[in-house]
Amino acid sequence: MTSSPLLRLRGVEKKFGNFTALHGVDLDISEGEFFTIVGPSGSGKSTLIRLLVGMDQVTAGEILLRDKRIDQTPANLRPTCMVFQSLALFPHMSVGQNIEFPLKLRKELPDKRRARAYELLDLLHLPRGFYDKRISQCSGGERQRVALARALAFDPEILFFDEPLSALDYRLRKTLEKELKDLHARTGKTFVYITHSLEEAMVMSDRIAIMKDGRFEQIAVADEIYDRPVSRFVAEFMGEVNLFPVTAGNNGGLSGENLTVAQGVTQSTIPSNGSGLLMVRPEYLQFAADAAKFDYAVEGKILAEYALGSRIQYEVEDPSGQVITVEKLREERLSDAVGRPVTLGFDVFHTHLIGHV
Secondary structure, three states, rough: OOOOOOEEEEEEEEOOOEEEEEEEEEEEEEOOOOEEEEOOOOHHHHHHHHHHHEEEEEEEEEEEEEEEOOOOOOHHHHEEEEEEEOOOOOOOOHHHHHHHHHHHHOOOHHHHHHHHHHHHHHHHHOOHHHHHHHHHHHHHHHHHHHHHHHHHHHHOOOOEEEOOOOOOOOHHHHHHHHHHHHHHHHOOEEEEEEEEOOOHHHHHHEEEEEEEOOOOEEEOOHHHHOOOOOOOHHHOOOOOOEEEEEEOOOOOEEEEEEEEEEOOOOOOOOOOEEEEEEOOOOOEEEEOOOOHHHOEEEEEEEEEEEEOOOEEEEEEOOOOOOEEEEEEEHHHOOOOOOOOEEEEEEEEEEEEEEEOO
């Protein structure tokens, strides 16, 4: 990656009438990065990708590629390419003709087009015999690879992806996630990927941006967002989580309803008498025979048990009625769990404190 960002957004805003879809967002993406934008429906991620590829115009702000403004450049003149959810392949053309289409637009000679198409079939792990195959004869995964090959035929500086795997079944989607990550490594291209699937983002990305209401809530590597979210929204968006309301004391210690805190445990980053949320992921909670061995403990009763393949998930209700989620490996499964009173323990280094904002 270069020290200077390949793609930069400065104060980018997009309005549709009186509605503001993007609120002055700033963003730097490095060359060769796999950058994923994740968010719920209506968060602004699709609006953003349409601005980046030139399908819509910014209301305010700048989009720069290698420090040159491109926000007023027509989509067909930008050195970028989009892989759509629908793939937008030409059904009346063969696989080879689809891949060669951008090269034909550039008036490349037929022999050169075919040679490049074969190279891309090899790159995408498709047999060269697919060159004459009809698109209608291809499976969903094969069509996905053809769409990627056609996008790479443009030789773009940046490839944009608008939820390209969302229509595929789970097993194929998991296979293509790994193939996309591998393709990114082999091509060295810059990938900007839009998805609503957190799992996709965590498998493939160098960095992830979480969007909410037309703004970036947090931009970081996956582990940092998972372990140290900046807000309740990000914490809950990044998967199952337990959030305990706490208050900070004068000595940096925390206190919370039904939460037992070991003597001397301090970690507060919020002002004295201020409030926040103590976060702990389900996999870090332990069924404790001795609460004194943990920094934090809470009493409860097991409400339900769910089998999740290699893991077992438990729902535990504390005396206040808060439901706490616990995940254990299958071999740690409790017998006759439902209805059992339990003590849950966890330690400071498995927690993260979110201050109220």
